[in-house]
Amino acid sequence: MRNNNRYDIAIIGGGIVGTATAMALCRKSGLSLVVLEAEERLAYHQSGHNSGVIHSGIYYKPGSLKARLSVEGREALYEFCKEHNIPHERCGKVIVAVDEDELEYLDTLLERGRANGMNKIEKLDAEGVREFEPHVAAIAGIHVPDTGIVDYIKVVEKYAEIIRGAGADIILNARVSAITRGENDITISTRKGDFYASHIINCAGLNTDRVARMAGLRPQLQIIPFRGEYYTIKPEKRGMVNNLIYPVPDPRFPFLGVHFTRLIDGRVEAGPNAVLALSRRAYKKTDFSFLEMANMAAYSGFWKMARKYWKTGLEEYLRSWSKPAFVKELQKLLPDLKEDDIIDGGSGIRAQALEQDGTLVDDFRIVEAEDMIHVLNAPSPAATASIKIGEYIAELAEKNFKF
Numbered sequence: 266m267r268n269n270n271r272y273d274i275a276i277i278g279g280g281i282v283g284t285a286t287a288m289a290l291c292r293k294s295g296l297s298l299v300v301l302e303a304e305e306r307l308a309y310h311q312s313g314h315n316s317g318v319i320h321s322g323i324y325y326k327p328g329s330l331k332a333r334l335s336v337e338g339r340e341a342l343y344e345f346c347k348e349h350n351i352p353h354e355r356c357g358k359v360i361v362a363v364d365e366d367e368l369e370y371l372d373t374l375l376e377r378g379r380a381n382g383m384n385k386i387e388k389l390d391a392e393g394v395r396e397f398e399p400h401v402a403a404i405a406g407i408h409v410p411d412t413g414i415v416d417y418i419k420v421v422e423k424y425a426e427i428i429r430g431a432g433a434d435i436i437l438n439a440r441v442s443a444i445t446r447g448e449n450d451i452t453i454s455t456r457k458g459d460f461y462a463s464h465i466i467n468c469a470g471l472n473t474d475r476v477a478r479m480a481g482l483r484p485q486l487q488i489i490p491f492r493g494e495y496y497t498i499k500p501e502k503r504g505m506v507n508n509l510i511y512p513v514p515d516p517r518f519p520f521l522g523v524h525f526t527r528l529i530d531g532r533v534e535a536g537p538n539a540v541l542a543l544s545r546r547a548y549k550k551t552d553f554s555f556l557e558m559a560n561m562a563a564y565s566g567f568w569k570m571a572r573k574y575w576k577t578g579l580e581e582y583l584r585s586w587s588k589p590a591f592v593k594e595l596q597k598l599l600p601d602l603k604e605d606d607i608i609d610g611g612s613g614i615r616a617q618a619l620e621q622d623g624t625l626v627d628d629f630r631i632v633e634a635e636d637m638i639h640v641l642n643a644p645s646p647a648a649t650a651s652i653k654i655g656e657y658i659a660e661l662a663e664k665n666f667k668f
Contacts, residue, residue, distance in 0.1 A: 272297045272434075273668060275453055275462035277441055277476055279304075280312040281417055281648050282640055283468035284424035285655030291431035293659070296668060298433040299462070301455060303440035303472070308421040311470055312648060314493075314548075314613030316526045316534065318509065319343065319353065319413035320646035323360070323378035323386065324521070330629040331646065332381050334657060338650030339411060345652060346415060349423050352529050353415040358509030361394055361403035363597050367513040368405060374513070375407055385410050400505045402600045412509055414529050417648050424651075436460075441469075444479040451480075451636070464666045466658060467639040471545045471616040477632075477639045484641050486626060487564045489619045490545045491520075493537025494585060495610035496595075498525075502606040503533045510598055517574075519617065519627045519644060523584075523594050534610055535595050535602075540581040548612050550585060569623025618642035631658065633665055 274290060276283050279302030287300050304310070322336035346353040362371045378386045387408045389397075394406040425435055439455040444465070446452075453460045469476040474488045498506065510525040520539040527533050543553035561567050571578065584591045592604045618626035618641055629650075630642035638661055640654075647654060662668075 269461070270459060271450070271461045272299045273462065274298050274464045274466060274662065274666070275451075275460055276300045276466045276468055277453070278302065278468035278470055278473070279307040279435060279437070280310065280468065280470050281308060281421050281424070281651045282470070282643050282654055284421050284428060285651035286466055286468060286658045287428045287433060287655075288424045289655035289659035290662065291428055291433055293663065293668065299460060300428065300433070300435045301439040301441060301453065301460065302435065302437050305438055307425055307435070307437075308418050310614060311616060312421055313418050314611065315417060315645070315648060316537070317414050317416055317528055318526060318649070319355075319415055320649040321378070321383060321409045321411045322381045322646070323374055323383060323407070323409055324514065325377065325381065326628075327377060327380040330631075331627075331650070334629065334650040334653040335646040336381050336383070338646075338653035341652040342415070342420070342649060343413065345423075346420070351415065351419050351423060353413055354529065355411060355413040356508040356527065357397075357408060357410040358412040358511055359389070359394055359397050359401070359406045359408055360511045360513060361401055361406040361598065362513050363403055365404070370516055371405060371407065371513050378407070378409070383409070383411065398507055398510055400599050400601055401510055402598070414509070414527065416529050420648075420651075441476060441479065444476070446481070463636065464662065465637045466662065467637065468643075470643070471614060473616065473639065473641055474618070477641065480634070480637055480639070482632070482634050482637070482639060484632070484639070486618045486620050486641060487561075487566060488545070488616045489561065489567065489570075490542040490547065491539045491615045491617055492542040492547055492585075492612055493539060493615060494612045495534045495536035496591065496607040497610040498533040498535060498607055503531070505599055505602065506533045512598060518577075519625055521645070523591070525595075525598065535607055536610065537613065538581055538584050538591070539615070540585040541578060542614055545614060545616075548614065564619075566619045566621045566623050570619055570625065573623055615644060617644060629654070631661070633661060636666065638662060638665070
């Protein structure tokens with residue numbers, strides 16, 4: 266740590282986006298850089314609580330930031346993992362339609378994938394799906410060979426090693442409590458003391474809207490936390506899943522639906538759902554914060570979202586509290602799966618940006634504001650795209666910070 270705690274750039278947030286951004290900026294010679302992480306370790310929240318999937322880019326609207334950065338980032342991540350001997354696998358997945366109503370959107374996904382440069386994807390009939398996943402009940406599907414799996418905590422650890430090796434600092438347990446703009450620099454007050462920077466890059470994930478407001482920005486959105494809950498398939502039943510099995514997602518939501526994922530360590534997970542969390546740290550069903558619930562209730566966009574999607578929200582709560590209801594959803598993909606075949610797994614919290622009109626923000630949203638850059642929405646596939654997101658932010662910083 267520098268003696269005077271003064272840096273050219275302070276990155277707030279030590280998840281996969283913050284560390285990827287720091288890694289990209291470390292290539293700029295002469296910059297002093299610090300990553301401030303609120304928790305006791307990096308990748309504490311979203312980056313360490315996910316399905317571990319390297320996404321292909323098939324879901325995202327052509328021309329969107331998500332589409333471009335996920336396709337480029339996927340290949341960059343594979344190359345990075347290969348270079349640094351991080352265990353990973355390009356195993357492929359199937360997206361399957363289980364009834365006629367899903368066929369139209371399945372074709373939309375096929376068109377999107379091809380528009381995004383994914384020439385290896387293949388439309389499947391029911392027999393074709395069974396060749397990849399014999400236990401799946403489907404009437405059609407898409408095989409996506411470029412999807413893969415990795416442990417993103419290992420990826421973040423390697424990013425951090427590169428950052429430290431370049432001479433930058435990473436400070437843990439440095440939760441930000443205030444940001445004050447001075448004449449010559451910006452003071453960032455944390456539990457580890459004050460830090461001073463010429464520029465700030467906000468990659469605070471679940472708290473990105475709060476950090477933006479501390480810095481004087483009015484982001485016109487609020488982060489709403491959604492808990493994703495997983496079950497784990499018992500070892501003796503793992504043979505029901507070869508690789509990754511996804512449903513056709515509901516196009517109204519930026520979530521992909523409960524699915525089956527083989528992890529890099531051999532375990533097979535089922536999930537996650539997407540249930541409204543009553544706190545940004547509500548990893549358990551019973552976790553809540555009166556203050557955070559009040560803040561959600563005071564936000565007009567929350568009630569507009571609730572009015573539009575109350576029925577879906579109730580269904581998600583039912584699946585959260587009822588294992589039979591969760592299994593019933595899984596059986597749409599694997600009819601032979603039984604309640605006794607799965608045990609409780611982990612959970613994660615998604616940071617989902619919500620507009621004031623009740624719209625769930627779909628694309629990545631990265632905002633420039635004077636001597637700061639704010640990453641206001643970086644949901645999945647941000648981990649897949651992290652290297653290219655970091656490079657994108659570094660380019661914005663070089664252009665706007667004029668270093």
